[in-house]
Amino acid sequence: MNVPAHVDLAVVGAGPAGRALAHRAVAAGLAVAVIDPAPDTPWRATYGMFVDDLPGWITRDALTRPSSGVVVYTPDRRVVGRPYVTLRTDILQRSLTLDGAAVIVDRASRLTATGVDTESGTRVSARCVVDARGGRGADPGAARQTASGVFLTASTDRRDVGDETVLMDWRHASADSPSFSYRVPTPHGYLVEETCLAGRPPIDVDELGRRTGARLPSGVSTGRLDHEFVDFPLDSAPRPWSRGTRAALAFGAAGGLMHPATGYSVAPSLAAVDTVVAAVVAGRDPRRALWPCRARWVHRLRSAGLEVLLALDGPSITAFFDAFFRLPGDDQRAFLSERGNLAGVVRTMVRLYATVPGELRSVMRRRTIASLVHRAP
Numbered sequence: 001m002n003v004p005a006h007v008d009l010a011v012v013g014a015g016p017a018g019r020a021l022a023h024r025a026v027a028a029g030l031a032v033a034v035i036d037p038a039p040d041t042p043w044r045a046t047y048g049m050f051v052d053d054l055p056g057w058i059t060r061d062a063l064t065r066p067s068s069g070v071v072v073y074t075p076d077r078r079v080v081g082r083p084y085v086t087l088r089t090d091i092l093q094r095s096l097t098l099d100g101a102a103v104i105v106d107r108a109s110r111l112t113a114t115g116v117d118t119e120s121g122t123r124v125s126a127r128c129v130v131d132a133r134g135g136r137g138a139d140p141g142a143a144r145q146t147a148s149g150v151f152l153t154a155s156t157d158r159r160d161v162g163d164e165t166v167l168m169d170w171r172h173a174s175a176d177s178p179s180f181s182y183r184v185p186t187p188h189g190y191l192v193e194e195t196c197l198a199g200r201p202p203i204d205v206d207e208l209g210r211r212t213g214a215r216l217p218s219g220v221s222t223g224r225l226d227h228e229f230v231d232f233p234l235d236s237a238p239r240p241w242s243r244g245t246r247a248a249l250a251f252g253a254a255g256g257l258m259h260p261a262t263g264y265s266v267a268p269s270l271a272a273v274d275t276v277v278a279a280v281v282a283g284r285d286p287r288r289a290l291w292p293c294r295a296r297w298v299h300r301l302r303s304a305g306l307e308v309l310l311a312l313d314g315p316s317i318t319a320f321f322d323a324f325f326r327l328p329g330d331d332q333r334a335f336l337s338e339r340g341n342l343a344g345v346v347r348t349m350v351r352l353y354a355t356v357p358g359e360l361r362s363v364m365r366r367r368t369i370a371s372l373v374h375r376a377p
Ligand SMILES: Cc1cc2nc3c(=O)[nH]c(=O)nc-3n(C[C@H](O)[C@H](O)[C@H](O)COP(=O)(O)OP(=O)(O)OC[C@H]3O[C@@H](n4cnc5c(N)ncnc54)[C@H](O)[C@@H]3O)c2cc1C
Pocket: 012, 013, 014, 015, 016, 017, 018, 035, 036, 037, 038, 039, 045, 046, 047, 048, 049, 106, 107, 108, 109, 132, 133, 134, 135, 136, 228, 229, 230, 231, 232, 251, 252, 253, 254, 263, 264, 265, 266, 267, 269
């Protein structure tokens, strides 16, 4: 392999975030190196998202048919009129071609703002180094999201389950260790996935598998179905903007682009790619471009939201989301999706505070203040 000694952009990690960044950087004319021990390992996870979170340049072939909205049960049924989609990850991965980039099949051992060393001794220097290694470096005590799901394919398996896109079904949530059912059409069948939104520690995946089985029609055995297991840290990059200027720019799940209170990172990472590329092309600081002051505050407030969720039992978390999904759609979208909309996130949190049952208010107040004070700057 011909390894260039110097490039404009070195991207460490070729998951959805790193691969998309490298792909768009090559398209913008930058000299790019990608370092990953297994850059072409097929992406197997189900990636779901609201359609309006995706950037326009994503190939439409990579999307399954969007639902017209999502259903939530809190415990009453409510429809949120925001199209939602799961990705055809094989098509997405192929479309993010790395042609034109130097692909180094190796594990990075040391990263700085301007250089990468690999385990086998290769060194690449770059104007900008990006760390897109996912959430692997998270603190062992980080809050995690866990889930266990099965893909239903035969109509016999799907009877009584329906085929709607259910973002959250909190009915039957356990009082002391609440989880919800996430149900979405995917390219591999209808996914029924019991999810622990956030836990420190989270609910064990085996227990969630048992709960998934309990949601299925009687007679459907999970043993012969394809499974999906989920376990990842939610706050693996607490303050990504505050790393020193000698550190690589963290991006994707490694770089605070995961919403700490929901676990979504794929669409926000894809949407942020062009911000980094434009900054590197223009010779500006990509960290400042990615983290203007309002985005930092939104991240802090979302992290406070995570701390609130971690304190809620089954009845409280159901009441919390019941109040949340009664808010106007713009308020919901501001908190869930708009990482630069500080005024919108504050407005949503204030309105939510005013709407939740009285006993939840003191939890929200205490947890939010503690998170903001404890986690400064
Ligand atoms: C089963 C599952 C389902 C999920 N579903 C959703 C969903 O529906 N929607 C959503 O938004 N998010 C979802 N997530 C969460 C999150 O978005 C994903 O984890 C996503 O893959 C993160 O993308 P990333 O590119 O930032 O990191 P990763 O996908 O983790 O990619 C990291 C890359 O870095 C490479 N790497 C690691 N160490 C090194 C090293 N030392 N040197 C070089 N390369 C290295 C790895 O090989 C990998 O290719 C899900 C997660 C899981 C596990």
